[in-house]
Amino acid sequence: MGVYIAGRLASTFVVMAIVGLIVFLLLHLAPGSPAAIIAGDNATPAQITAINHQLGLDRPLPVQFLVWAGQVLRGNFGTSIFSGEPVMRLILQRLPATLSLSLVTIAFAGTIAVIGGVLAAWRAGGVLDRILMGVAALGFSVPVFVVGYLLIYLFAITLHWLPVQGYMPLRRGFWPWFSHLILPALSLGLAYLALIARITRASVLEVLAEDYMRTARAKGATPASQLFHHALRNAGVPIATVIGIGVALLISGVVLTETVFNIPGVGRLTVDAITNRDYPIIQGIMVIFAGAYVVVNLLVDLSYSLIDPRIRR
């Protein structure tokens, strides 16, 4: 197992290097230049050329790439072209908000979806199943920003129960932190809830038809024990997989949610950096996210052995 984990972790660096190269090329070959944005609307072509030179953007691409890659290998992701702040500091400043939103979303969506999916499978074809799967279909089809605005209108503007926007760190208290995450997590989580609930229902339905479930019923196990101890555990691997995919997808999903709810997270940082053509920030975030994807996948793979003892053997 140790060798397996070490191998997977080593592959993380390979993936990060390949992603780094692709992102670098995409950014530098795409039209648009930070120099023109920096120079402003009244700039002359000569001023834009001067800024390009100052930023080193007039050097050959391979030279620019090697300079950047050399910095990254030394743990330095460079500094923002616009703010002059170190990229790593900017990312670390934004990470708590994004992690908080992601964790609350996954906790909310995962819990409700798994319970809902199991119950829908238990009462397959019944009213409960139809309601739960209807909600799931809605979660898939309604865009995050529509749900977001509706929730803001109802809970923040009309009822004044929750704040409209912003983020409060956990060290300022649990409720201030949590209250700022409820609406964003609900908006963002609805799609994941739908995805996880549908997979859970399908997996549990399949397991419920197995012989050992008949045995469990025959030996007098309660419905709750049958569903959550026997069925859910055996249906766990695909559910863990889809939750893992959900965590990975969250990285892109938070972009819109962070914008609608004004949460100062990594998603907003990415969008702003792309708009400004702030190359060091975009490259830094993409490389780090690539590494995070690999690690999340590894964790999902490892979770299989927790869920299913047969895999451990």
Next chain:
Amino acid sequence: MNITRRSVIGGAAAGAAAAGLAPAPSARAAATAKTTLHAVMQGDLRSFDPIWTTANISAYYGAMVYDTLFSIDAKFQPQPEMVGKWNLSDDKKTYTFELRDGLMWQDGTPVTAADCVASIRRWGARNAGGQAVLARTKDLSAKDDKTIVLALKEPFGLVLTALATASTPNCFMMPKKDAETDPFQQITGRIGSGPFTFNQKLTRPGSRYVFDKWDKYVPRKEAPSGLAGGKVVHLDQVIWENIADEQTALAALGAGEIDFYELPPLDLLPQLRANPDVKLQVMNPTGNDGLMRLNCLHAPFNNVKARQAMLYLIDQKAILNASFGDPKFYHPGPSLFGYGTTMSNDANTAWFKQAPDLAKAKQLFHESGYKGEKVVVLDPTDFAFMNNSAQLIVGWLQKIGVNAELASMTWGEVVTRRASMKPDDQGGWDIFVTYSGGYDMSDPITQIALSANGKKGWFGWPENAQYEKLRNQWAEAATVAEQQAIARKMQAVAWDFVPMVMLGSWTQPAAMRKNVHGFISVPDVIPFWNVSKS
């Protein structure tokens, strides 16, 4: 390795706790305090160097942290700000400026004339008005700690106007060590001598920018007027919240989470008017002017007849209505110097009364010898005004038989592509739409779009020697009346050779909570001094 459910759950909980325990700002604690003002500005403050960039938001930052030697008053006339006494020699060639008492950098050191000399030089490398001043300068030096001497080669009437400019980059005074930075590189310092200090500890770039009242700032005794006069600060803290989503910003204003919203979209104004806790105020009385640039280097617009055709083609009202809806906030107008500026006039504007006249436009295109060349109109889909205008222009061109096509892209791509002097089949362009602050349009020296010096000038590169001669005369004029007379002549020439086409002007009100008072409306800067909350 032994992984159990308990260890996984424990690890996740620890991660969550770590995420929340990261250092965080405490500014929001004062969200509803009467001495803290939360504002949503026009965009993100990307750069802390208001000389390095021309972005308005950086000039707003500059006006908080830095001060200027002169500032424009409510009538756009330059008035001394950091300067106490000043005089101009009898031959009108030597200015002597003496700094007023009590000026201090926010690190506690005194402001010196040497700091100001270095600041003027750096600004002069980036600002067109500054370039005009420095080009005529024989000597700029510090006579002593408080006295600056500016000796000119020849009299130049725009020195004080340039030093007081509200156009970016403004002539902000910085400590010498910052001011000696290459003008094309950003300064790292955040120390000024203005009415607010920048609170780096509570600031989160891209999210929130925090400014504290600077207790040691000594305001002038005069009442505030425009950007001039006493900058008396009534707030302890100003926080710029970077809310990117307009609907969210609007909801936050309605809920009292923010106090000021600089540029609410015009289509949301009915919602704002319906809120009894919110009021509107036009912050920039000179507004903005839409401009259409034509590439004068290549066919068809290297022919003056084709450029004249565009005057008759454009329906300004339709352009403005497409983006701004409410006629209360827009004004069609024919003047090269924008709508309602000190230089606006009606010389040679008969075409405006006739436009839109598609038949006339078609006839002029025909007279230009147009042979069906492709006309590429750059269309930045991320800017509503430019996007809407580009689509209308292409539609009208196609209607009169011009082979026009939209090139859809982001504004970032437009600013790169418009610099290309190549024909459009080699990555060039024929038309792009942009806009300028109305205040800038009154000054043909600082507003580079009002130049016509060919490839040395601005994108589109129109060239006309007679116009340029008049532009130089304008710079040397001694009085506003003289400038206005020359401006009429410039416009008369301009609408014959058509350096660009005007698309009309508009203003956009800011929205604020009703308990916010004292905002001063001036062009291109939002002052936070004189503002209070009740």
